[in-house]
Amino acid sequence: MLSIYDQGPPPPCPTPFNLAAHVLAHADDAPDKIALAVVGLSGAERWSYGRLKAAVLGTATGLKDLGLKPGEIVLLRLGNTVEFPIAYLGAIAAGLVPVPTSSQLTEREVAKIAAELSPRGVFRGDGIACPDLPGVVMIDEAALAAMRDLPPAAYDMGDPDRLGYIVYTSGTSGNARAVGHAHRAIWARQMMHEGWYGLTAEDRLMHAGAFNWTYTLGTGLMDPWSVGATALIPAAGVDPQALPLLMKRHEATIFAAAPGVYRKILNDHAKIDLPRLRHGLTAGEKLSAQIREEWKTAAGTELYEAFGMSECSTFISGAPARPSRPGTLGAPQPGRRVALVDPEGAPVPLGEVGTIAVSRRDPGLMLGYIGAEAETQARMRGEWFLTGDLGAMDGDGMISYQGRADDMMNAGGYRVSPLEVEAALNGIPGITEIGVTDVEVKPDTRLIWAFYTGPEALDEQSLLALAAERLARYKQPRGFLHVTDLPRNPNGKLKRRALAPLWQAAREGA
Known part of the structure; x- marks a missing residue:
């Protein structure tokens, strides 16, 4: 038996179609039901x-009035406010292609995105980093807010396979x-x-993330709205320790968050009502497994x-209808x-470790x-799109996670390429070579750390300040360690998995 899960395809997407209309x-x-409570x-x-x-x-009307046309790209540089999802859906309703970006990105990082995508417009929030972009329509939050009261535009309907939106991810090549x-x-x-949420129109789903995080945008907003449920989003500045109180007060029926948020809540609450x-x-x-069990004990x-x-x-x-077995991620969604x-892209026998892959025919x-295009094709093997993550499948389709096949890091729920961080930090005076990886500073907490060679150790605060100028907060190393040599294999390739033991040895020797 081979490691393939297939219980039939989903219903086809109707046509014509528009994401915002759906x-x-x-x-x-x-119309009077509460869709969102901040x-x-x-x-x-x-x-x-x-x-x-x-x-x-x-908003769609206002964007059209500015001369923006279907198919043109608009960059979202907005903060953690309700304007973010309204502008995002307004752009899609008008047939534009929005690019949601983290407000943590630096001006340098945004300039690179703009050079790659040539956006026609930018939605810009106060205090959010954004370079001057000649010829690009700049739309501030006040202008966006004023558009809300304009007459409604008609949805731009069309082929469901046309480009709808763009998100950025750290690439294995080192380029986002x-x-x-x-x-x-x-x-x-x-x-x-059904395959994860168990979501219905009667639910009140609270997501712990910010409006301008794609995890929140999808799980916290678009999905509840598409079934007629109520989305609950904590206001900016709410501390994780206050989330149980807000969940109880606003009668949340489902809570979504990254594992680190659950850990922070559990640190302050032994019992959660x-x-x-x-x-x-x-x-x-x-x-x-520890966070899972502690949450079950505390919250029931x-x-x-x-x-x-x-x-x-x-x-x-x-999922509620199909719980995962201990030690597994669960099973592919129906x-x-x-x-x-x-x-080579051939399915391995059940029980053997292989790369997790999804069919290139998957509508998602x-x-x-x-x-x-070359990097897109490099992720394909025949029918399959390769994730770069390893797993093993049992006879019921449950998949146990076996780690990454590459050196991608995970920082607070964001996947970050070490190559991207290293490229941003190369050229710092006094550093000969640099390598980065994530290290486990305490159970269930991983941070990015940088390891560098050079004539002598440099001032760490100065290095952290330089990193802050070049990288979004979630990509920045939280520490720098001066080493004599970086670990390499016989071919001279950096062994990033050998960096974490250097950090552990330095900590134990401190």
């Missing part, structure tokens, strides 16, 4: 489905890659509703883990075709890396 379809039959300790800002749809389609997704990607996410909570969801990094609910990536969202998970393959799979 997300807001329930605004017509339940919750804080002193109150909540509430948006009904009718108000949300009006704001989105008014622009991942192009079709409008149909939101249709494909329906496989997650959440009478309406049915279960929690987690993704972004591997969930430890299960955590359901999902595995995915920017190129295909999540496609392997546990409708997916997934295999564990060898380097990216269209490709924008402007990088």
Whole structure:
């Protein structure tokens, strides 16, 4: 028996189609229902489905009035505010291609994105880094807010396979890659509703992330809205220790967060009283058995883990209807075709370790890396798109995670390429060579660390300041270690997996 999971394809996406129209379809039959509550300790800002749809389609009108045309790219440089999802959906409703980006990106990083994508417009929030871009339409938050009251535009309907939005991910080549997704990607996410969330229109789903994180944008907003549920998002500045209180106060039935957020909550709460909570969801990094068990003891609910990536969202998970077995990620969601393959793309026998791969026919799979056709094809082996993660499948389709096949790092739920960080830090005076990896500073907590050679150790605070100028916060090393030599194999290639023991030895010797 081979390591292939296939229980039949999902229903085909209808045509013509528009992602925003699908997300807001329930605004017509339940205009007064609360779609979004931005919750804080002193109150909540509430948006009904009718108000949300009006704001989105008014924004679409405003963007069209500026001369922006379907197919043109717009860059989102907005903060953790409700303007982010409204602008995102407004752009898609108008047929534009939005590019949500982290507000943590530096001006240097944004300039590189702009050079690659040549955006026609930029949505710019106060205090968010963005270079001057001659000829690009700059739209500030005040202008976006004013568009909400304009007459509604008609949705730009079309081929579900056309480019709908772009997200950035750290590439294995060391360059952050622009991942192009079709409008149909939101249709494909329906496989997650039963295969991971157990989501219904009656749910009140709280996501712990910020509006401008793609995990929040999908799991916390687009998916609840597409089924007519209520999304609960903590207001900017809410500390994780206050989340249980907000969940109880606003009757959350599902909670979604990265594993690190659960750990922070558990550090402050031995017992959590959440009478309406049915279960929690987690993704972004591997969930430890310890956090899973401690949450179950403290809150009395299960955590359901999902595995995915920017190129295909999540496609392997546990779910209320099909819990994962201990030690596994769960199974592929119904409708997916997934295999564990060898380097040539042939499925391996059940029980053997192979690369986790998803069929290139999956409707949620990216269209490709924008402007990088060769790298897109390098991830393909015949029918399969290779994730770069290793696993083993049992006879029931459950997959146990076996680690990365490369050196990609995980920093607080963000995948970061060490090559990207090293490239940004190369050329610092006094550094001859540099290598980075993530290290486990305490159970379930990993941080990026840099290791460098040079004539002498440099001032660490100066190095941290230089890193802050060149890299988004989540990509920055949290420490620098001067070493005599970087570990290399007989061919001279850097052995990044040998860097962490150097950090451990330095810590033990301190």
